[in-house]
Amino acid sequence: MAYDTNNIFARILRGEIPNKTVLETEHALAFHDINPQAPVHILVIPKGAYVNMVDFGARASATEIQGFYKAVSDVAIMAGVDQTGCRIIANTGLNGGQEVPHFHVHIVGGKQLGRMLGQ
Numbered sequence: 001m002a003y004d005t006n007n008i009f010a011r012i013l014r015g016e017i018p019n020k021t022v023l024e025t026e027h028a029l030a031f032h033d034i035n036p037q038a039p040v041h042i043l044v045i046p047k048g049a050y051v052n053m054v055d056f057g058a059r060a061s062a063t064e065i066q067g068f069y070k071a072v073s074d075v076a077i078m079a080g081v082d083q084t085g086c087r088i089i090a091n092t093g094l095n096g097g098q099e100v101p102h103f104h105v106h107i108v109g110g111k112q113l114g115r116m117l118g119q
Helices: 006-011 053-058 062-081
Strands: 021-024 028-032 040-046 086-089 105-109
Touching: 006 028, 006 040, 021 062, 028 053, 028 062, 040 062, 053 062, 062 105
Parallel strands: none
Antiparallel strands: 021 028, 028 040, 040 105, 086 105
């Protein structure tokens, strides 16, 4: 799948769409989800153009990967869910429920979460 330069996260990175930034680093941007599913629901996206986690792992440099996951950890700590627990979710592809074709993770917490996969 080719990267869509007009996806919502690409537009956020270009400053075309506002966001409620939690953290910005050289390699990542973290911001509050506009439709939170829990008291804490923060998205972390890499600044590079990667479609999904597989694409990110295959093409990102070691420095980008390290910087991105350091940002994920820092955001969990900043949000206070490192001690109480959270989910860090990366939906990948159609069957994985990925809605935006730009790699991102959801940090979800702040309450007791239900089953990981409900049927």
